Amino acid sequence: MLRVDAGGAVDALPELDAGALPAAVAALEAAESPHWVWADARRWYPGLLGAGVRIGRAHDLRLCAAILAGSAAAELARRVHPPAPAWVSAPRGGAERVPAAAALFELDGEAPAERAPDEPATAARVFTEFGRQQAIVRDSAAPGALRLLLAAESVGGLIGVEMESAGLPWDPGLHERVLEEALGPRPAHGGKPERMAELAAEVRTALEQPGVNLDSQADLLRALQRAGIAVATTRRWELREHEHPAIEPLIAYKKLSRLLTANGWAWLAEWVQGGRFRPEYVPGGAATGRWATNGGGALQLPKQVRRALVADPGWRLVVADAAQLEPRVLSAIARDPAMAAAGRGRDFYAGLVDRGVVEHRDAAKVAILGALYGATSGESGRLVPRLARAYPRAMAHVDTAAREGERGGVVTTFLGRSSPSPSAGWRALQSAASQPGASAADERRARSSARDWGRFTRNFVVQGSAAEWALCWMGELRKRLMAMDAGAPSARADASGPAFAGVPHLVFFLHDEIIVHSPAELADEVAGHVRESAAEAGRLLFGDFPVEFPLDLAIVESYDQAG
Structure with a gap:
């Protein structure tokens, strides 16, 4: 590791023995609250969280490089500075996570034996790339705004990893009941659930086509047209424009089919372990800066399964969304x-x-x-x-x-x-x-x-721009939650891992909505921080311009109770 002080002096810190990194990072956090710089939070942060160590601030070189590579405000500055190195602009998918005992600034996909002898040390390469990015921001047409954007994007990178590490509290038994109520008992050997089979039979009878495959869009479309239903697609809104005995059972079948495919028994077995749903969040995954997920469908949780998102005993969910953001x-x-x-x-x-x-x-x-x-x-x-x-x-x-x-x-x-x-x-x-x-x-x-x-x-x-406000909202809230004196909560959320078991923490984010998992006795205080963070995000971005960001906020035991 390299340490750079406020005056720009660079010191090389002693090499760490295996297993010593989490304690060293924790000690530096407590003593200095440093601004960490690393290649990719998704690669480095999980190991620290697994050891119970959180960091306050970081600069994520990959997330920031992606913004600077396309920002029109940095176009002229990019011309007078070197291009980004391949390692910082490479795709992030599939990168192996580094355990907490590894050297902190090891770069993706590069074992020491794979480096050319004349290449600089990895910490020096990180330092060089950080300097390149800082220079581009400094020479850009909007250095203040870009500096805030990179900080917000980097804290978003931390939050994404933290939410995956803590996970959404999930009750698999409740989820099973939701599926059985909607679909019928779990079918054996991958067959169709009972209720879907009944609806499929109704549709085939109404169409007078007993062999139609409702799961084949092409086959179903031909069947509908042969029955005199003039549709160009099988989308729900278009089906509802027609009156025919097949329409209502078909729409109901399609709705259940989506539930089975997106959040059925197979999803439950793959994505929920130990009472937690842990999707992989991708900050900046969309062109606008909105987040995406890499599997699990966390950004598209249907209302039917929200009953299963349940706070741990003695804990609550503080659910908030920005009204008309x-x-x-x-x-x-x-x-x-x-x-x-x-x-x-x-x-x-x-x-x-x-x-x-x-x-x-x-x-x-x-x-x-x-x-x-x-x-x-x-x-x-x-x-x-x-x-x-x-x-x-x-x-x-x-x-x-x-x-x-x-x-x-x-x-x-x-x-x-x-x-x-x-x-x-x-x-x-x-x-x-x-x-x-x-x-x-x-x-x-x-x-x-x-x-x-x-x-x-x-x-x-x-x-x-709304995505930028949301990042600032979450960043301010995260800072406030980390500063809370949680004391000894009456109940622990041990399934959330050592970094979060006793403190309020963010567990979900969807564009303009967040969920905090909080000890019950702290939920009201957390709700206050959620509101104050929204107002502070507005001031941070828009100064004294008189715009308000009110929230719809609820303290509940399960997500469906939030309305």
């Missing part, structure tokens, strides 16, 4: 005080109704979705012009982002994450439409693809 963020990034005022001290959609922009709350939701996704027809298209009259700054912000996308340009979030460029195929379509002799069909395809990309960039600036 994206329109509030849009008002802040566009600096539209009128739009911010619509949500001040109240439900944002109700604010639109009170101002006379729309007639009722459902229309407000439709109008906002239309604004965020560029609707031009239907009810959304009818209502969007009303938003433009009421909130011209906000609508101009997303309209400008859409036009930039239609031209093939790049747009950027509030802190500096930039959208990807359109594909080569997209550019080929635009080029073909501008050539002499281009057909009307070429021009239609080019216009359609341009509008589609414009809708993406329109939404990117809002969704990506």
Whole structure:
């Protein structure tokens, strides 16, 4: 390990014996609260957590390199600094985790024997890459914003690993009951559950086609069309547009089929062990900076199975989601005080109704979705012009982002994450439409693809900025939870592991929603920190701009009780 002091002096710390790393890291945390730098939290942090050691701050070189490689704010700075080394920009999938006893700055995929003799020490390479990234930020067009974004992304990397390590408290017995209530007893030898078999028989009878395979989209679509049901797909919304005795049982079958496939008995056996569901979170997994998961479907937990997400005895779940986050963020990034005022001290959609922009709350939701996704027809298209009259700054912000996308340009979030460029195929379509002799069909395809990309960039600036607010919310909350004096809780959550067994800790995050697993006696205090962290995230990003981020918050024993 290398240690760099505030004046820039570099010291090499003594090499550690096997097994000594967790204690050394814990001692440094207690004495100095250092800012750690490593290649990838997913590779290094699990071993420390398994030994009961948490760190306060870190700079994740891989997460930060990905942002800097695409940020328009850093474009000129990238030209005058070296490119990222291959090891920091390589795909993260499949990297073997390093146990806590390993040398801290060993890099992915590189055993010592694989290095060329003239390569520098791995700690020095980490130090060099950190310096490169810091220089790019310093020379960028928005150093303050980028510095905050990289810090937020790095703490998100820590949180993702911590949530996987602690796991979501899960009751497999309750999950089994949910499945049996919905599907019937567990079938033997991989057969269809009883209720699905009954529904399949109803569908086949109604279609008068006893051999149709309901699990084959092509076979089912042909069967529906042969029965006179004029559908182009088997999507639920399209099926509901038709009246036929097969429709309702088919929709019910498809719903149960999804439950069986996504969260059935096989899922339970694979993903829940020791009373915990531990998905692998991928911070920044989407282009906008939103998170993804690598298996397990943690970001798509259906309501049926939320009964099984149950706090440990003597513990509670503090569940919070940010109310109407994206329109509030849009008002802040566009600096539209009128739009911010619509949500001040109240439900944002109700604010639109009170101002006379729309007639009722459902229309407000439709109008906002239309604004965020560029609707031009239907009810959304009818209502969007009303938003433009009421909130011209906000609508101009997303309209400008859409036009930039239609031209093939790049747009950027509030802190500096930039959208990807359109594909080569997209550019080929635009080029073909501008050539002499281009057909009307070429021009239609080019216009359609341009509008589609414009809708993406329109939404990117809002969704990506909302993701930045959420990272700051979680980062502030994590800091507050780590600083809490938990004392000796009346009950321990030993299944969460040694780093979390006696303290409140984050266990779930989905775009604008978080869950904290907390000792029951601390739940009210935790709820206060959740609210205060949301307000602090707004101040950190948007200063004194008068936008509020209210939360729907509940303290419950199981996730389904949160509403």
